[in-house]
Amino acid sequence: MNYKEALQNKIFKIISKSAKELGLETYVIGGFVRDFILQRGTAKDIDIVAVGSGIQLAKQVAKNLPKKPKVQVFKTYGTAMLRYEDIEIEFVGARKESYNEDSRNPIVEDGTLEDDQNRRDFTINALALDLSEENFGNLLDPFNGMQDLENKIIRTPLNPDITYSDDPLRMMRAIRFATQLNFIIEKDSLEAISRNKDRIKIITKERIVVELNKILEAEKPSIGFLLLEKTGLLQYILPELTALKGVDEVEGQKHKDNFYHTLEVVDNIAKTTDNLWLRWAALLHDIGKAPTKRFHKKIGWTFHAHELEGSKMVFHLFKRLKMPLNDKMKFVQKMVFMSSRPIALAQDVTDSAVRRLVFDAGDYVGDLMTLCEADITTKNPIKFKKYHNNFKMVREKIEEVEARDQIRNFQPPVSGEEIMEAFNIKPSREIGIIKEFIKEAILEGDIPNEQEAAYELMLKKGKDLGLTPNIKK
Structure with missing residues (x-):
């Protein structure tokens, strides 16, 4: 060369x-x-x-x-x-x-x-x-x-115990390079990471997150997370993930290993998007399953409200790792919280349910659908095809409903000021009740998302609340 x-x-x-x-x-x-x-x-x-x-x-x-x-x-x-x-x-x-x-x-x-x-x-x-x-x-x-490049090997120049103990961030870097380059960490070096794993405690959270982000941005992030778990580093950095590992069995009933499932979801989403925060959402979408796992004799294993629990955990995890607590964290929270919604919707794709999904997800409805499609990890080819076809129908319905009803970033067709003027009232709880009633009627498809229909409904609801209109439209 x-x-x-x-x-x-x-x-x-x-x-x-x-x-x-x-x-x-x-x-x-x-x-x-x-x-x-x-x-x-x-x-x-x-x-x-x-x-x-x-x-x-x-x-x-x-x-x-x-x-x-x-x-x-x-x-x-x-x-x-x-x-x-x-x-x-x-x-x-x-x-x-x-x-x-x-x-x-x-x-x-x-x-x-x-x-x-x-x-x-x-x-x-x-x-x-x-x-x-x-x-x-x-x-x-x-x-x-050069030989290590040819053999695709990560190796330290000197004794790996000294290299990693001196600067423990190098353990994260070894795993990151192995992930990015699809290299193998040489045996002595990998064992040295396991021996020195507790040294990671002296590394700042910010530096650790830089390496985590680079692993997540790789073509196949699971390589890195499997190495982090194997060496014991993951327990120090993201215990919420290691808590998902393992399969419990009671009375012959098992649940899937949610750790390995999560890594499959992350690899799936890495094929379709470079959005780092959507990849974070994929990594964390099931973290609420560990604390909500229960066994019931009649129905088996449940993870009731794991999405809500997981979205709360996202905040604490971001805070602990000194990650941004801004719109990026809120985006991940929203994706985790809503991660099961399209799955339920795919069974019965009604206009009303689609309107509510678009209303709640807003500009992120496309990202949410991408996450849910990545969440399909079944090895049964018939089920795999069926689920993807269902989500395709949901995407088509979203486009159809959105074009007709313009629900995304919904603004009420009748404002609070118009309600006050129509009934000659001051700010009060009745205004909130009327606006909520109009919003629900639009989402349910009872009225179109138009000013005239909403105004008529406002007058009707106001009368029901004992208000007297003083302006005729």
Whole structure:
């Protein structure tokens, strides 16, 4: 392989020239090199290692660039960053690291390229390309990272127990890379993750969520969640999921394993949408089943109101993991809460039920249908086809009802002000009663979603409530 092909962007020649002016050995290292070899597309971020001052090199590169980009300096870490076109380039001085037991933030000393490669998380991320004029494009591979790329293996450069104990986030990264690249974590390394799993407690929730999101965004997220469960990390991070694992049997009656079912649903939805928060909804859609599981002699296993319980759990889970408690969390909550609605609806697709579904789901009705379709995990091909056909009918009915009745983001055809004016009353509970009555009549299909019909119904309901109209329409 001709590695010079990776360095065709003129920025590498400018970095090489700048390094020569400062008398620094300089290399491009890590993900950029790995992804070039794997042909994973054009990288949007590049890591540059200088044997010497990375900050000084960044400033020299900026000086040699025509547009003189701003250099962001992070003195604490001895790094600097600049943007070139749409690429983020980070410069760091080669270093060796040592760690305290209660922190993943290293004590840093200047080092050689070899020291810097030793501190890398995985052999496939320790690959470096020389940027010096005389050796431009030469590959440095001290840990046989190329062989691991060929064999699709995740392995640490040094003793995995030390690598993971020093920086426990690397355990999450190992699983994330295995998921993204569809690689195998080497046996010693995987066992080391299990041995060091409790070290994950020193990692901030925010950093853990970044890795979880990347696993969820992968083509087949179940790879990562199975590894998280196998190594024991999932119990620390998402105990709501591990609580779903296992099958109980009473009097010969069993329920399905809701953990493995959940992972199937996540893989299914990953085939149809890149929406991260809809993937979160798929991951959490059944978490309410563990606390609501009951056995009844006459009907067997039940999970009564698990959707309501699950939607409440979403808030606590997001709060614990320091995830956004904004519209994204509310979206996941709504999807979890409504996750069974279309399933019940598919048995009897009435206009009224569809109107209520569209009213309650609003703009998210399409996402809800996508989630429910992903929830079909039966291995029976006849049932599989039947359920999908049912949901297809529901989607068609949604389009038909929506085009006719315009229920999505429903606004009452008669406003509170119009009601007050019609009956010459001040704000009162009667206004709410009338508006609710009109809304129900529209959803039931008793009247069309039009102003005139709604106004007539308003007058009738007002009279029933003892109000006297003083305006004739």
